[in-house]
Amino acid sequence: MENGAIFDLLKSLKSEVDRRIFEFLPSAHEIPEIDLLYQMMRDYPSRLGKGLRPGLLLIFNRAFGGVDERALTTAAALEIFQNWIVIHDDIEDQSDLRRGLPALHIKHGVPLALNAGDALAGKMWELLLQNRGIIGPEMTMAVFDEFLNMYSHTTAGQHIELNWVAARKWDLAESDYFEMCRRKTAWYTVITPCWTGSLIAGIDMAMRDAFIDFGMDLGVAFQIQDDVLNLAGDINKYGKEIGGDLWEGKRTLVIIDLLRKCSGKEREFIIGILNKEREKKSQGDIDKVLGFIKRYGCIAYAAGISQSLARRAQQTFMDSIDSSADPHYRQVIIDLIDFMVSREL
Amino acid sequence: MENGAIFDLLKSLKSEVDRRIFEFLPSAHEIPEIDLLYQMMRDYPSRLGKGLRPGLLLIFNRAFGGVDERALTTAAALEIFQNWIVIHDDIEDQSDLRRGLPALHIKHGVPLALNAGDALAGKMWELLLQNRGIIGPEMTMAVFDEFLNMYSHTTAGQHIELNWVAARKWDLAESDYFEMCRRKTAWYTVITPCWTGSLIAGIDMAMRDAFIDFGMDLGVAFQIQDDVLNLAGDINKYGKEIGGDLWEGKRTLVIIDLLRKCSGKEREFIIGILNKEREKKSQGDIDKVLGFIKRYGCIAYAAGISQSLARRAQQTFMDSIDSSADPHYRQVIIDLIDFMVSREL
Numbered sequence: 001m002e003n004g005a006i007f008d009l010l011k012s013l014k015s016e017v018d019r020r021i022f023e024f025l026p027s028a029h030e031i032p033e034i035d036l037l038y039q040m041m042r043d044y045p046s047r048l049g050k051g052l053r054p055g056l057l058l059i060f061n062r063a064f065g066g067v068d069e070r071a072l073t074t075a076a077a078l079e080i081f082q083n084w085i086v087i088h089d090d091i092e093d094q095s096d097l098r099r100g101l102p103a104l105h106i107k108h109g110v111p112l113a114l115n116a117g118d119a120l121a122g123k124m125w126e127l128l129l130q131n132r133g134i135i136g137p138e139m140t141m142a143v144f145d146e147f148l149n150m151y152s153h154t155t156a157g158q159h160i161e162l163n164w165v166a167a168r169k170w171d172l173a174e175s176d177y178f179e180m181c182r183r184k185t186a187w188y189t190v191i192t193p194c195w196t197g198s199l200i201a202g203i204d205m206a207m208r209d210a211f212i213d214f215g216m217d218l219g220v221a222f223q224i225q226d227d228v229l230n231l232a233g234d235i236n237k238y239g240k241e242i243g244g245d246l247w248e249g250k251r252t253l254v255i256i257d258l259l260r261k262c263s264g265k266e267r268e269f270i271i272g273i274l275n276k277e278r279e280k281k282s283q284g285d286i287d288k289v290l291g292f293i294k295r296y297g298c299i300a301y302a303a304g305i306s307q308s309l310a311r312r313a314q315q316t317f318m319d320s321i322d323s324s325a326d327p328h329y330r331q332v333i334i335d336l337i338d339f340m341v342s343r344e345l
Numbered sequence: 346m347e348n349g350a351i352f353d354l355l356k357s358l359k360s361e362v363d364r365r366i367f368e369f370l371p372s373a374h375e376i377p378e379i380d381l382l383y384q385m386m387r388d389y390p391s392r393l394g395k396g397l398r399p400g401l402l403l404i405f406n407r408a409f410g411g412v413d414e415r416a417l418t419t420a421a422a423l424e425i426f427q428n429w430i431v432i433h434d435d436i437e438d439q440s441d442l443r444r445g446l447p448a449l450h451i452k453h454g455v456p457l458a459l460n461a462g463d464a465l466a467g468k469m470w471e472l473l474l475q476n477r478g479i480i481g482p483e484m485t486m487a488v489f490d491e492f493l494n495m496y497s498h499t500t501a502g503q504h505i506e507l508n509w510v511a512a513r514k515w516d517l518a519e520s521d522y523f524e525m526c527r528r529k530t531a532w533y534t535v536i537t538p539c540w541t542g543s544l545i546a547g548i549d550m551a552m553r554d555a556f557i558d559f560g561m562d563l564g565v566a567f568q569i570q571d572d573v574l575n576l577a578g579d580i581n582k583y584g585k586e587i588g589g590d591l592w593e594g595k596r597t598l599v600i601i602d603l604l605r606k607c608s609g610k611e612r613e614f615i616i617g618i619l620n621k622e623r624e625k626k627s628q629g630d631i632d633k634v635l636g637f638i639k640r641y642g643c644i645a646y647a648a649g650i651s652q653s654l655a656r657r658a659q660q661t662f663m664d665s666i667d668s669s670a671d672p673h674y675r676q677v678i679i680d681l682i683d684f685m686v687s688r689e690l
Contacts, residue, residue, distance in 0.1 A: 031524070037504040088463060092456035111437035111507045114459065118433060119500035121463075125470060126493050129486070137482060141474070148471050155464035159382040162456045179376070 001335040003342070009332070013058045013075075014051025016068060020076040021045050024127055040108060040116035041123065044083040047099040052340070053189055054079045057197035059336065063322075063329035066201030073131050074143055074196055080124040081147070081188060085154065087117035092162055093248050094278055097241050135200060143196055150192040157184025164251050170259065170271050177253050178220055185226075186219020203324075210320040214313050218337060221309035224302050225341045227252040231290065232299055246286050249274045253305060257298040266292060310341040346680040348687070354677070358403045358420075359396025361413065365421040366390050369472055385453060385461035386468065389428040392444040397685070398534055399424045402542035404681065408667075408674035411546030418476050419488055419541055425469040426492070426533060430499065432462035437507055438593050439623055442586050480545060488541055495537040502529025509596050515604060515616050522598055523565055530571075531564020548669075555665040559658050563682060566654035569647050570686045572597040576635065577644055591631050594619045598650060602643040611637060655686040 001009075025042055029035040054075035061071040089095070090103040091110055097103060105113035128147060131140040160180045164172065195211040230245045231254060245252055255274070259267055270292060273285045293299060314337050322330045346354075370387055374380040399420035406416040434440070435448040436455055442448060450458035473492060476485040505525045509517065540556040575590045576599060590597055600619070604612050615637060618630045638644060659682050667675045 031505070033505040033508045034501050036508060037501060085463075088459055092459055109511050110455075112504065112511055114433055114437055115500055115503050115507060118430075118466075119497070119504070121466065122493060122496040122500060126497075129489065129493070132486070137486075141477070141482075144474065148467060148474070151467040152464070152471075155460055155467060156379050156382060158460050159457065159464070160376070160378040162460060163378045163381060166454050166457055 001332055003339050006332070006336055006339045009059075010051050010055040013055045014049070016058075016072060017051060017054040017075050017079050018045070020072050021079060024076065024130075025123060037116060037119060040104060040112065041120045043104055043107075043116075044087060044098065045079065047101060049082075049099060051079065053082055053193045056190065056193040056336070059329060059332060060194045060197035061201045063325040063333060064198045064201035064203045065326065066197065070135050071197055071200045073127060073134055074200060075193075077124050077127045077147070078188075078193060078196075080120060080127060081150075084117045084120035084124065085188075087113055087120065089158070091117075092158070093244075093250075095241070095244060095248070097244075139200065142199060146192055146196050146199070150187045153183045153187040157181070157187075160184070161251065165249050168275050170251070170274075172251055172256055174253065174256055177251060177256055180251075181220045181223045182216050185223040186216050189222055190219040191215030207321065210316065214316040214321060217309045217316065218313035218340065221306045221313065221341050224253050224306035224309070227254055228299055228303050228306065231293065243286050243290065246274065246289050247278050247281055249276075249278075253302040254293060254298045257301045258293055258296055261296040261298070262292060306341050310337055313337055346677055348684050351677070351681055351684045354404075355396050355400040358400045359394070361403075361417060362396060362399040362420050362424050363390070365417050366424060369421065369475075370468060382457075382461060382464060385449060385457065386465045388449055388452075389432060389443065390424065392446060394427075394444060396424065398427055398538045401535065401538040401681070404674060404677060405539045405542035406546045408670040408678060409543045409546035409548045410671065411542065415480050416542055416545045418472060418479055419545060420538075422469050422472045422492070423533075423538060423541075425465060425472060426495075429462045429465035429469065430533075432458055432465065434503070436462075437503070438589075438595075440586070440589060440593070442589075484545065487544060491537055491541050491544070495532045498528045498532040502526070502532075505529070506596065510594050513620050515596070515619075517596055517601055519598065519601060522596060522601055525596075526565045526568045527561050530568040531561050534567055535564040536560030552666065555661065559661040559666060562654045562661065563658035563685065566651045566658065566686050569598050569651035569654070572599055573644055573648050573651065576638065588631050588635065591619065591634055592623050592626055594621075594623075598647040599638060599643045602646045603638055603641055606641040606643070607637060651686050655682055658682055 022042070022045070025045070026038045027042070029038055057075045057078055058068055058071055061068070086098060087104050090098055091105045091114055095103050096106055103113075104116065107113075108116070124147075128144055129140065131143060135143070157180055161184055163169070164180075191212055191214075194215060195208060198207070198211070199205075227245060227250075230252075231243060233242060241247070258270065262270065270289055273281065273289055276285070314334055317333060317337070322333070325333070367387070367390070370390070371383045372387070374383055402420045402423055403413055403416055406413070431443060432449050435443055436450045436459060440448050441451055448458075449461065452458075453461075469492075473489055474485065476488060480488070502525055506529055508514075509525075536557055536559075539560060540553060543552070543556070544550075572590060572595075575597075576588060578587060586592070603615065607615065615634055618626065618634055621630070659679055662678060662682070667678070670678070
């Protein structure tokens, strides 16, 4: 399947998911302040997004014999998770842009945006409970437990990353970065979508560990690719500020590789720039760090690691997961793995 | 029952609730960053608090024939709700103090504190689901629905209040303030605790509307008393900054009354001060507003409204709720209502 076909499939699944989200989220209120809250809750979900995570959920559900109707509410709840968590994430990282438009806290200020994120999180749990009438109370609870598990890993991973910035910690190994990414990204981007979709389709619980192995690798591969695009992407496709991770002082595989390869003096110079408060950095500072990154080939290095993790995820999928999968969707998934690490947005 | 006896009862109930919370929350992790996250999640719950909300839940549970064991997990989840929501609230209001100690974002910065609030919120839902083995799956879901309802009202009320500040809106009637307080305070402080405790004890669902009437009045009475203490309390007992609401520019009943009573010129002057950014206000500014509040008797006015709402709540309780309540706990509740609006902390 070509990338174009994958893109179209994700787009058509996302439109199903969006319909479910927007029929569920409240849309208007007679009290003007509450009406504004509802608009804020619908803001990020209304912006263009790939719908990768709910797409994975629905594709895995189909692959193991499920029908969309039974998985759609869970896919919509997962998309809501992504939306409220990035409202908070944008505040935490002081990001200005989200999907090509001003971040919610830039439009409305931190207090209202933070609270709107909380309000949207409540809607996620509420929507998940609507599963009771769709997949029955027991499966509803099983899905709920998966979401709680994902939630706990994601906040722990986010904490690790934020803490590195707050504590100005730079003596990090690749393994520290992988550990952080597995928690911050792999659960909500790959493991929970793929596993929950398959679970609703009726897959054997004994398969869960294989999904975790598969999702850890693919999730980290995806995050590294995201880091690469953050430095080398096209802003019109990426939707976030190019170089934003450098402005925010993030610890990415690119930076870890750079700090390992550069001289002691360069290291001191680079860390000096990255440690500055965002508003004290200049475009010249960022350009200097980018220059070192290019000189030492760190983007190519990171992209290579991403590719090899994705290949390992493909192998795990073929060896340990796909035996009972529908042949058409088995191929879709194999191609989708390539898509996730070769994507430009 | 004297205030001292009420205080002792709440204290003993809170120690039961705290035991449940601290056996549940994670306490240590081999990765030092995650260990710090766990410490942050346990920080607010470790601080001295009255335990009013879980206390109400357990007292109403006892009043309608319930045993503590069946209600304790829900009471602990409610206390966790209060704790994570005030982590976010302190960021939104830029409050420096919570229960006499620096707010979590003052200790660790906004990004880590915001995320720790999210992590603690996840634990609330996780704990609520442990009810499955205690009160059965159906009652667990009923309690869950009550929490979702509370959650949605609380975030809507919080949004209204924050939006008034962000939009510099001052043309507010008492009814606007009451509407905001019912959402922001009444649900999580009174309605949900009292109703959920009674529900677990097996009260008739038909009673729910009476609990809402009762809780709306008592919740607003409690919030007004809190506003009064914010201006006229003793910092050692109150635990938050005295006059903090003026620094934050909050719309309280005291201020609404003041703006109604003062001259047009005074109104302009007062609003000019309240509209200033927190860091641009001086102690002299705050003292001037306090002078007007005293001159126009606004604290006494607000305290009077609080008392009359509390009396109406007592009447609703006696007329529409207490018929099947245990006589001892009926009296405890009547006295507790007085305690809530005469309390000094």
